[in-house]
Amino acid sequence: MEMGRINSLISTCALLWLILVLENVSIVYGNAEGDALYAFKKQLRDPNNVLQSWDPTLVNPCMWYHVTCNLDNSVTRIDLGSANLTGQLVSQLGQLRNLQYLELYNNNISGKIPQHLGNLTSLVSLDLFRNKLEGHIPKTLGKLQKLRNLDLSNNNLRGYVPNNGSFSLFTPISFANNPKLILPVVVPLPPAPAPAPAPLNS
Ligand SMILES: *[C@@H]1O[C@H](CO)[C@@H](O)[C@H](O)[C@H]1NC(C)=O
Ligand SMILES: *[C@@H]1O[C@H](CO)[C@@H](O)[C@H](O)[C@H]1NC(C)=O
Numbered sequence: 001m002e003m004g005r006i007n008s009l010i011s012t013c014a015l016l017w018l019i020l021v022l023e024n025v026s027i028v029y030g031n032a033e034g035d036a037l038y039a040f041k042k043q044l045r046d047p048n049n050v051l052q053s054w055d056p057t058l059v060n061p062c063m064w065y066h067v068t069c070n071l072d073n074s075v076t077r078i079d080l081g082s083a084n085l086t087g088q089l090v091s092q093l094g095q096l097r098n099l100q101y102l103e104l105y106n107n108n109i110s111g112k113i114p115q116h117l118g119n120l121t122s123l124v125s126l127d128l129f130r131n132k133l134e135g136h137i138p139k140t141l142g143k144l145q146k147l148r149n150l151d152l153s154n155n156n157l158r159g160y161v162p163n164n165g166s167f168s169l170f171t172p173i174s175f176a177n178n179p180k181l182i183l184p185v186v187v188p189l190p191p192a193p194a195p196a197p198a199p200l201n202s
């Protein structure tokens with residue numbers, strides 16, 4: 001074979017190889033996060049069609065409205081506050097390992113907060129206020145070391161607010177208006193004992 005044909009054969013093979021590699025990367029990486037978000041969408045009622053663009057056949061969810069990705073096409077934000085959504089949170093949301101902002105305030109979301117949200121180690125802000133969430137606040141959220149904004153107010157949560165890890169950063173404002181929720185009682189220090197009377201001089 002002449003040199004030119006060999007060269008073009010080699011570049012064709014290289015191109016095919018590259019396409020295969022890129023396709024595998026997007027299947028393994030992109031779709032896992034898209035699948036997780038689609039699992040959330042599937043059980044939501046969305047009368048205003050804000051999730052219409054959430055098409056699971058796309059390579060990744062980065063073109064979907066209300067979803068933001070980083071340069072590696074990994075999801076960093078979900079912005080669905082005041083979207084009139086009814087349904088529940090799903091454990092699959094815990095798979096979005098680069099998620100920094102989960103904004104779902106002022107919807108009609110019921111059921112429990114999944115323990116799996118404790119796997120969202122990049123999370124900075126978790127805004128679930130003004131929904132119908134029930135059950136206990138999972139202790140796993142204390143693992144979220146980057147969490148700086150937690151707002152679970154105006155729900156129907158119950159039981160004790162955990163006090164491990166990141167929970168030490170949050171004030172009662174984060175938990176307000178959950179009538180069945182019990183906040184940790186700040187125990188006042190006992191009064192200092194009265195000084196012992198000075199010994200009488202003898
Ligand atoms: C929310 O959805 C309900 C139907 O489930 C509809 O009646 C209502 O008008 C919607 N509210 C807003 C603010 O879009
Ligand atoms: C809110 O969710 C409940 C079910 O949890 C449903 O019965 C009710 O119709 C929903 N409200 C709106 C405004 O969609």
Ligand SMILES: *[C@@H]1O[C@H](CO)[C@@H](O)[C@H](O)[C@H]1NC(C)=O
Pocket residue numbers: 094115116117118119140
């Ligand atoms: C996520 O968290 C849950 C419960 O907290 C745990 O059972 C699960 O193994 C975790 N998944 C990953 C991938 O870390």
